[in-house]
Amino acid sequence: MMFIIGEPASRRHFEIAFRMFDLNGDGDVDSEEFEKVANLIRQQTSIGNRHRDHANTGNTFKGVNSALTTYFFGPKNDEKLTIEKFLDFQQQLQREILTLEFIRKNPDENGNISEADFAELLLAYAGYPQKKKVKKIKRVKKRFRDHGSGISKEDYLNFFHFLNNINDVDTALTFYHIAGASIDQETLKHVARTVALVELSSHVIDVVFTIFDENMDGQLSNREFVAVMKNRLLRGLEKPKDTGFVKLMHSILKCAKDTKPVLLDL
Incomplete structure (x- = not known):
């Protein structure tokens, strides 16, 4: 269950995930259906197997599952989980995780982080050699040293x-590439607006191009950009160096507590 709720993806993908839990097809999910599929997911994922065999993370896993079950199905496990409640919780969870990442960069008095901090967050799990990552961040620092306005939380x-829709974005950018069209800043903004239904600020797009436009010709290498962004969304959770799993558990528990008073005593 953790990897369905915690993994960034489009709303459409989470609707599909919900249908997977709805074993009898009645449009809602009960606690028995939830537990069956959750157990299956834990058995079939490497992280689920890894943490199931460790006492500390295992206890955390059980505690969060108990909190989620209470939140979704009530203290007596007799309530039904609707798709609206499922999607609302998932969106709150993702927003909280991203907010925590943002706050860790110590925003200034205006609530903004630097362009370099934004670049570091984007490249956190890029898989780049350290030298290449440092080079990109230095380029961002140099570009915005004198006129950087920062990046707001919004x-x-x-x-x-936008990244939650990266697979659809990938398809759109590929069509542009096949058609021989350049992927400039206006193109990326248009794709964000039409595919992900979000308005990206010109400044954010400028920073993104500074990171990925190696020869500074105003065009984006969509293959590298998409590959790095897909890695970023995983947050390294499927890698041995993973340090985010337990934090993700606590984020889910906190989200449940904040949105349902009955969980406060758990």
Whole structure:
């Protein structure tokens, strides 16, 4: 269950995920259906197997599952989970995780982080050699040293909403590439607006191009951009160096507590 709720994806994908839990096809999910599929997911994922065998993370896993079950199905496990409640919780969870990442960069008095901090967050799980990552971040620092306005939390959240639709964005950018059209800043803004239904600020797009436009010709290498952004969405959760799993558990528990008073005593 953790990887369906915690993994960034489009609303359409989460609707599909919900249907997967609805085993009898009545449009809602009960606690028994939820538990069956959740157990299956834990058995079939490497992280689920890894943490199931460790006492500390295993206890956290059980605690969060108990909190989620209470939130979704009530204290007696006799309520039904609707798709609206499922999607609302997922959106709150993702927003909270992204907000925590943003706050860790210590926003200034205006609530903004620097362009370099934004670049570091985007490249966190890029898989680049350290030297290449440092080079890109230095380029951003140099570009915005004298006229940087920073990145607001809303701009940050909007960009990750865009990334949640990265597979559809990939398809759109591929069509542009096949047609021989260049992927400039206006094109990326148009794709964000029409595919992800989000308005990216010109400044955010400028920073993104500074990161990925290696020869600074005003055009984006869509293959590298999409590959890096897909890695970023995973947050390294499927890698041995993973440090985010337990934090993700606590984020889910906190989200449940904040949105349902009955969970406050868990």
